[in-house]
Amino acid sequence: MRRLATPGRWRAALLGRVAGPGFWRALATAFGLGAATALALPPVHLVPVLLLTLPGLFLMVTAAPTARRAALIGLAWGWGFHVAGLHWLTNAILTEVDRFWWLVPIAVPALALPLGAFTILPALAARWARPGWPAALAFAAAWLAAELLRGVVFTGFPWNLIGTVWAFASLPVQSAAWIGVHGLSLATVLLALAPLAGRRGWIGGGLALLAFAGIGLIRLWPAEPEPEPVTMVLVQGNVAQEAKWREDTRLPIFQRYIELTAGGIRTAAQEAPGNRIVAVWPETASPFLLASDPRAAEMATAPLPPGALLLAGSVRAEFAPDGRASRVWNSLVALDAQGAVLDAYDKVHLVPFGEYTPLRGLLPIRLVLSALDFSAGPALRAISLPGLPAFGSLICYEVIFPGAVTPAARPGFLVNITNDAWFGVSAGPHQHLAAARLRAVEEGLPLVRAAQTGISAVFDARGRVVARMGLAETGVVVAPLPRPAPATPFANLGLWIPILLLVLVSTGSTYGSLSRGSSRGGGSSP
Numbered sequence: 001m002r003r004l005a006t007p008g009r010w011r012a013a014l015l016g017r018v019a020g021p022g023f024w025r026a027l028a029t030a031f032g033l034g035a036a037t038a039l040a041l042p043p044v045h046l047v048p049v050l051l052l053t054l055p056g057l058f059l060m061v062t063a064a065p066t067a068r069r070a071a072l073i074g075l076a077w078g079w080g081f082h083v084a085g086l087h088w089l090t091n092a093i094l095t096e097v098d099r100f101w102w103l104v105p106i107a108v109p110a111l112a113l114p115l116g117a118f119t120i121l122p123a124l125a126a127r128w129a130r131p132g133w134p135a136a137l138a139f140a141a142a143w144l145a146a147e148l149l150r151g152v153v154f155t156g157f158p159w160n161l162i163g164t165v166w167a168f169a170s171l172p173v174q175s176a177a178w179i180g181v182h183g184l185s186l187a188t189v190l191l192a193l194a195p196l197a198g199r200r201g202w203i204g205g206g207l208a209l210l211a212f213a214g215i216g217l218i219r220l221w222p223a224e225p226e227p228e229p230v231t232m233v234l235v236q237g238n239v240a241q242e243a244k245w246r247e248d249t250r251l252p253i254f255q256r257y258i259e260l261t262a263g264g265i266r267t268a269a270q271e272a273p274g275n276r277i278v279a280v281w282p283e284t285a286s287p288f289l290l291a292s293d294p295r296a297a298e299m300a301t302a303p304l305p306p307g308a309l310l311l312a313g314s315v316r317a318e319f320a321p322d323g324r325a326s327r328v329w330n331s332l333v334a335l336d337a338q339g340a341v342l343d344a345y346d347k348v349h350l351v352p353f354g355e356y357t358p359l360r361g362l363l364p365i366r367l368v369l370s371a372l373d374f375s376a377g378p379a380l381r382a383i384s385l386p387g388l389p390a391f392g393s394l395i396c397y398e399v400i401f402p403g404a405v406t407p408a409a410r411p412g413f414l415v416n417i418t419n420d421a422w423f424g425v426s427a428g429p430h431q432h433l434a435a436a437r438l439r440a441v442e443e444g445l446p447l448v449r450a451a452q453t454g455i456s457a458v459f460d461a462r463g464r465v466v467a468r469m470g471l472a473e474t475g476v477v478v479a480p481l482p483r484p485a486p487a488t489p490f491a492n493l494g495l496w497i498p499i500l501l502l503v504l505v506s507t508g509s510t511y512g513s514l515s516r517g518s519s520r521g522g523g524s525s526p
Helices: 008-019 023-040 047-063 067-085 087-094 097-103 107-128 133-150 162-166 176-197 199-220 250-271 294-301 396-400 427-443 489-493 496-515
Strands: 230-236 276-280 309-319 325-336 341-346 382-385 388-395 413-418 447-451 456-459 465-469 475-480
Touching (some): 023 047, 047 133, 087 107, 107 133, 176 427, 250 276, 250 475, 325 388, 427 447, 456 475, 489 496
Parallel strands (some): 230 276, 388 413, 413 447
Antiparallel strands (some): 230 475, 309 325
């Protein structure tokens, strides 16, 4: 295509906001377009909105009179996207509103601003490339680069990657087995910009969607193999965060989990007699330290029949000679039916400000509620237990990092335990679940997810829902453990695949720009 086109009235309105005297109006328009983009994310999944919001950003930055104004438009768009996409984080503050009330109006905008800065990269790339398809390729390539960087800068936060918009079902995300969610993001941006090329763009975009659907159907067509002789019992206690650690509620919460486990095991024994039973409790579900409290461990495992196992989220501690905890870990503890500790995985990727305070002693605020910061575990690793395929553990948001969820020794399945009670009944748990589903597809591994307040689920190796329990429900999910699929291309190569795509698309943009003249220059002020 020689030139990108768009309906004249819409184009004139956008360009008037960018190039005219209404600078703040242009930023407000960009912010609004970014915020509207969040409608494409879980749980709404209004994907067609991207046909407005991404071309809108592209047109605004390519028409900006200066590079600085283009950068500010990109920042405003990204800020709006993350403010709307992460608005639910305010629920975490409301659990301690008496202490952190002053953070309610500023926490999400403050977090969203540096995240929004990553959108400056595609904004400038599109402006500096040659107009037409080279600019579109540059925009898409820089978008991919920005998402990759967002996954590593300042410990990384690859939440709400634009490819996640397709995770409303298993069919649209099957291509992630080859290209990962980052590759889906690249394809999504290009598809959203395609209509700007007119009729040929619409036809090309439609054909591309048909190709992705065909890939999905081919991968989903083979019958699912017989499951492992293992029945998973996922216990969703539905405990409100503000009640979780109170002294008067600790024992009742513990008893609730024990009773739910007992009921789930009875169901499992009836549905699949002879299967090994594995109960899973969510992140920090136990209010007692199971790894160092034998009495609590015996109580927790009392419902287990011989040979059954309990994988429980629990704080693990190391004690000083005076009996006080000197180090603590956020852990998954594996127990047998007698309450013996078989193994424990300590969370590796900790949440800044939630589990530890960066630059502790230098910053004027401390949001971590415990006296001690959590310590990070040494590394991801596979856990092998009697009668169970080796599994990889992922605690809370460790599951959101593409290409970084499996240990070196490929496991037979993944276990994700999380405490999404922090986020209440909001979009947050749905977005977290979508990330977990994508990891199952990318790695070709079943994923078992136990969440404190939901959403608990079992996905097979192709990201299909085997069983699930909704948000804010109390109960158990009883389901067979699916078998793994052969390692996918993404499982073998990881982020090298989107990096290769980045190089290819960037090369195409550069070639197009060089073959048709020099790129456009920039100005100095908005």
